[in-house]
Amino acid sequence: MKIIRTILGDIPYNEIGITDSHDHLIRSGGPEIGLDKAFLMDDVNSAIEEFERYIAAGGKTMVCMDPIGCGRNVAKMIEVANACRGKGHIMMTTGFQKGNNYCPNTSFLATVDVNKIADLMIAEIVEGMDYHSYNGPVIERTTAKAGLIKAGTSYRLITNLEQKALKVAAITQKETGCAISMHTDFGTMALEIVGEIKKNGGLPEKTVLCHMQRNLDKYYYRQVLETGAIICFDEPNKPQYRPDAVIAETILWLVEQGYEKQIVLGMDGGRMEALAAYMEEKGKANGLEYLLTRFVPVLKEVGVKQSAIDNMLIYNPANVFAIEV
Ligand SMILES: [Zn+2]
Incomplete structure (x- = not known):
């Protein structure tokens, strides 16, 4: 049977519904906060309100991508x-961000040892995530x-530490059947990431490459998609980088090229100003x-058919995040 593993339990994979494939509701700490206080999103009530806004707009599942060592807070997410x-439904991840966080x-x-780390990741998937997110020697498993699985790479570089995290992710995937969702830095190194995972x-078909809109190059996307991997476009509403229409037109081109089964979508709010509930004050x-x-209306405006939108929001997430149990 194919299921989606949410933090409140497994659901049939075809009940995933409309899915934001990369986002954040709670981040209680971690190195990113040192870069910018806006990364601190630690309020349960705001997170609930934000998730309710998404549900009211038709959303059903949110994939929350906070990994080990980056402010993941399992207890608060269970409250939400x-x-x-x-x-x-909320899904959460085990694994690592890009190397400069460690x-x-x-x-x-x-x-x-790489296999011992993989055992820790596997335990988070089959037993329950550590309440402390492996921040110390005491492990107390939650029910969630x-x-x-998450891993991450640097800008135009996969460091030695990141290669190790990719190996951990691949071992964990072999054991559990879970998808690997990647932080790519500015969309770089996608082909090399898929190479490491395959090695x-x-x-590849259970690998999601996030943030690819930061490297808005449709011919590069085609090379990446030919490996079988999934691309996540997760940054509408950031016009300082590019208008939504440019992402939407690129998606239309990819759909016309026959890749609509390999695209998923997200917001990757990630910072306080991207979550309305946190900004109310x-x-x-x-x-x-x-x-x-x-964003979906812009997709329609440029000519992406509803059936392709349904694939990107519902059926592709259902397939890639499904686990056989
Ligand atoms: Zn993110």
């Missing part, structure tokens, strides 16, 4: 999921299981519902 029980000499990613026995902002209320 429970508040919306029966209305929406000490290359002293982090457990650096010092522990991870539903996918270690993982599957300051003013009125668009939240994660923007994907459905504003």
